[in-house]
Amino acid sequence: MTAVDLPAVPRVLIAEADPWSRDLLKQVLLNVRCDARLDVCADGEHAAALLREKSYDLILADWELAGVDGLSLLRSVRQQRRSPALPFILLSSRNDSASVREALPLAPTAYLTRPLNMESLTQRLQDLLLNEGESVYCEIPALAPGMTLPAFLEQRREVCDGAPLRVDVKAAVHRSLGPEGVDLQQLEDQVRMDPQITAVLIAAANSAGYHGTPVQTLHAALNKLVPGQSMNLILGLALKHNVVLGDPGLVAYAERHWQLSEDSAEYARRLARMLELDHQRCYSACILHRLGDLALLRCLEDWRQGGGALDDEAIGESLDSFGAAYGSALRTRWRLPLELRQLIAATYSLEGGVYSREALVVNLATQMARLTEHEGLQELAGSKTARLLKVGLSELTRVRKT
DSSP states (O other), X not given: OXXXXXXXXXXXXXXXXXXXXXXXXXXXXXXXXXXXXXXXXXXXXHHHHHHHHOOOSEEEEETTOSSSOHHHHHHHHHHTTOSSXXXXXXXXXXXXXXXXXXHGGGOOSEEXXXXXXXXXXXXXXXXXXXXXXXXXXXXXXXOOTTOOHHHHHHHHTTTOOOOOOOSOHHHHHHHHEETTEEOHHHHHHHHTTOHHHHHHHHHHHTSTTOOSSOOOSHHHHHHHSOHHHHHHHHHHHTXXXXXXXXXXXXXXXXXXXHHHHHHHXXXXXXXXXXXXXXXXXXXXXXXXXXXXXXXXXXXXXXXXXXXXXXXXXHHHHHHHHHHHHHHHHHHHHTTOXXXXXXXXXXXXXXXXXXXXXXXXXXXXXXXXXXXXTTOOSHHHHTSHHHHHHTOOHHHHHHHHHO
16 A cells, blocks of 8 residues: 555554553654554554454554564454555564564565664655655644633643653764764763653653663663663654743743752762762652653643743743642653652652651752852751751762862
């Protein structure tokens, strides 16, 4: 089947077990055809049921699906002897010759192995879903009549895509590539100050496809994920809607939250090293503690683009009312490890009577970051947090100046 045979709006089925790979495939496809009607599922039995109920113009399926695997789905589709053949892209982590020989008789439109080559996948989708030289433009939907900003933000809280990007991901990945492939330490250095990238990679490293000790740091996430998968996830983030803010007022707020996150994280890293604690875990907690506020700003961009009024007062009130709730919802929905979520919570307040030393470090670090350049450290050195850590004015001064 060629693109000219497709209906005006194609219907596509994506069957992928891993939630982050599933989201990546969705974003790549929508970047090619933003108007596509998508059905997305996580297991083969659900995919088979959808294939019995609906007619599709393209299928992307993972060979390693639970229940009914992707190869079985392909076999079932080919047994229907549709003419022309239904385009079917089979995805797999199997790159051995025996697996390729097993799949080829079923004539997949493409057999793509992981980590996926993003350019190759995009080209395949363009060939299948677009005529030569064609592009599709999708207008941003207007707000529903009578929609208020609080109602809009409450509605979006459980489904928002997270924070805008601080880092130019294409440049970061390019600078991390060397003769031997991706340099993980270089990639970490390039993206560690970006809350969205940090959260997504930690979440992906803790997803169903990976087992073992929960991952709580960017460093551990990069070393648990396949390097190509890390790059794909990072590059995939740039395909999402409103990952770069356009409203100058929202950009100004985002810059303040990014700087607060980075300052807190750097102070936490220095304090933890001084006290011989887990400095990477403390850094991660602090870089993520404003994730909800940043995600809210991204949703406010959606509100503005949909035709909603927005001024400085509305931005401030929205952050006060919804910022913490957005952060909590994201950390829960993305299933960040409980221990990391507890450490992030400690950046705001210390509850209960027993605190870990890492919790004290992140709490003190965020207090330091909130001080203006004209505020001294004397009062902070006398705080309960500093006393419990046995950190005095001289140590805090050293941390601030390091």
